[in-house]
Amino acid sequence: MKSIxxxxxxxxxxxxxxxxxxxxxxxKKDIFKKDGTLKKDFYEKELVKLQIQLVKLQNHxxxxxxRILILFEGIDTAGKGGTxxxxxxxxxxxxxxxxxxxxxxxxxxxxWYFQRYVSHxxxxxxxxxxxxxxxxxxxxxxxxxxxTHEEYLRFMRQCPRFEEMIVDDGIKFFKYWLDISKQExxxxxxxxxxxxxKMWKLSxxxxxxxxxxxxxxxxxxxxxxxxxxxxxxWITVNANDKKRARLNIIRDILSQIExxxxxxxxxxxxxxxxxYHHTN
Numbered sequence: 513m514k515s516i517x518x519x520x521x522x523x524x525x526x527x528x529x530x531x532x533x534x535x536x537x538x539x540k541k542d543i544f545k546k547d548g549t550l551k552k553d554f555y556e557k558e559l560v561k562l563q564i565q566l567v568k569l570q571n572h573x574x575x576x577x578x579r580i581l582i583l584f585e586g587i588d589t590a591g592k593g594g595t596x597x598x599x600x601x602x603x604x605x606x607x608x609x610x611x612x613x614x615x616x617x618x619x620x621x622x623x624w625y626f627q628r629y630v631s632h633x634x635x636x637x638x639x640x641x642x643x644x645x646x647x648x649x650x651x652x653x654x655x656x657x658x659x660t661h662e663e664y665l666r667f668m669r670q671c672p673r674f675e676e677m678i679v680d681d682g683i684k685f686f687k688y689w690l691d692i693s694k695q696e697x698x699x700x701x702x703x704x705x706x707x708x709x710k711m712w713k714l715s716x717x718x719x720x721x722x723x724x725x726x727x728x729x730x731x732x733x734x735x736x737x738x739x740x741x742x743x744x745x746w747i748t749v750n751a752n753d754k755k756r757a758r759l760n761i762i763r764d765i766l767s768q769i770e771x772x773x774x775x776x777x778x779x780x781x782x783x784x785x786x787x788y789h790h791t792n
Contacts, residue, residue, distance in 0.1 A: 529779040534558065535756075536781075550755040562762045563602045565775060570603050570639060572771035577636035579683045582765065583645045586690030587728050588721040589700035591754045593713075595690070596641050598758050599765075603639070612643035625649065625667060626674055634683065646671065650735040655727045656720060668738045675744040684769060685744055688761060689732065689788075690751040694725045736788050746788040760784040 530536065534554070535543050543554050573580060584592040593612075600608050611632045620628050626646055634640040649667040653659040659667075678685050692700075701722055704714040721728060740746045747764065751757035764780040 529777055530782060532777050533779070533781055549753045550759075552755075555755040555759065558759050559598060559762075562759065562766065563598070565766050565773075565778070566599060566762065567602055568773045569766060569769060569771045570607055572769075573639060574604075574607050574637040579634040579636060580639040580686075580769070581634055581642075581678065581683050582640070582686040582688070583642045583647070584688050584690065585644060585647050585651070586688075586749075586751065587692065587697060587725070588718045589697050589704070589713075590690035590692050591751045591757055592643050592690055594754060595758045595761055596643055599641065599762060607637055608639045608641070609634075610641050610643060611645075625663070626670070633678075646674075647735065647739075650739070651728060651731055652717070652721070654731050655724050656717070668735075671739050672741055672744070675739070675741065679743045686747065686765060686768075687744060688747050688749055689736075690749045690757060692751050694722070696752045697722055697725065740788050748786055748788050750784050756781070756784050 535550075543551060545551055572578070584596060586592055596610055600610060609632070611629075613628065613632075616628065629642075629646050632640060632642075646667075649659055649664060650671075654664050675685065701714070701718060704710040704718070736746050749757050749761060760780040763778055764785050766774070767778040767780065
């Protein structure tokens with residue numbers, strides 16, 4: 513099995529490219545607000561540039577018949593849906609699908625756990641983005657006791673083998689975990705309570721997730737230890753600033769796939785995007 517840790521020369525190349533990021537080249541007062549978050553004008557200009565690259569990527573995927581599968585995970589309000597919306601905003605919906613499944617039906621509960629997810633996998637020429645995925649079992653189901661301990665342990669055993677088959681079949685596979693602080697999650701939940709355009713996002717489970725914030729962090733670490741592999745590594749995202757998270761997730765996806773018309777200087781900010789690395 514190949515090493516997950518990047519080589520020194522590769523790290524140096526990344527650092528050189530990172531220095532070219534506009535957030536690092538231009539005066540901070542032109543890029544960031546006083547609270548350290550991105551200014552709206554800068555964000556929107558950068559987003560359009562990246563969305564043009566995404567359209568080029570989709571044209572390449574359609575032409576070559578490649579299959580791309582991207583999972584977005586994270587605690588409630590982490591920004592998964594907003595990120596997916598910006599990625600797909602200008603893509604052809606016939607070749608870019610979003611999958612956000614409801615809780616399983618009574619029949620689905622009797623099936624192999626991964627079965628209902630496989631039916632939504634990309635065909636040739638498709639990009640599929642999961643807004644939450646099979647990792648529900650290692651997160652919300654475990655923390656809120658929606659599954660048995662035996663079901664949880666079975667998932668943790670089977671998941672790495674399941675994902676190895678995905679990659680072995682030639683699907684380009686990405687796993688992003690959007691991480692936010694407990695304070696930021698509370699701020700976003702309160703915003704949903706008062707904003708009439710966001711109230712539909714709020715559910716009883718959202719409030720429960722805040723009460724169990726520390727339990728989710730423990731479940732996440734256990735999940736990473738069991739499912740972070742060389743063929744399907746976890747990419748963690750500092751998502752306290754939604755705008756920076758969105759830009760850098762898109763940059764990371766684009767940087768890992770070759771396509772015609774690609775910006776070869778594409779790279780994500782390592783302060784925002786990083787491969788999971790366990791520390792004792």
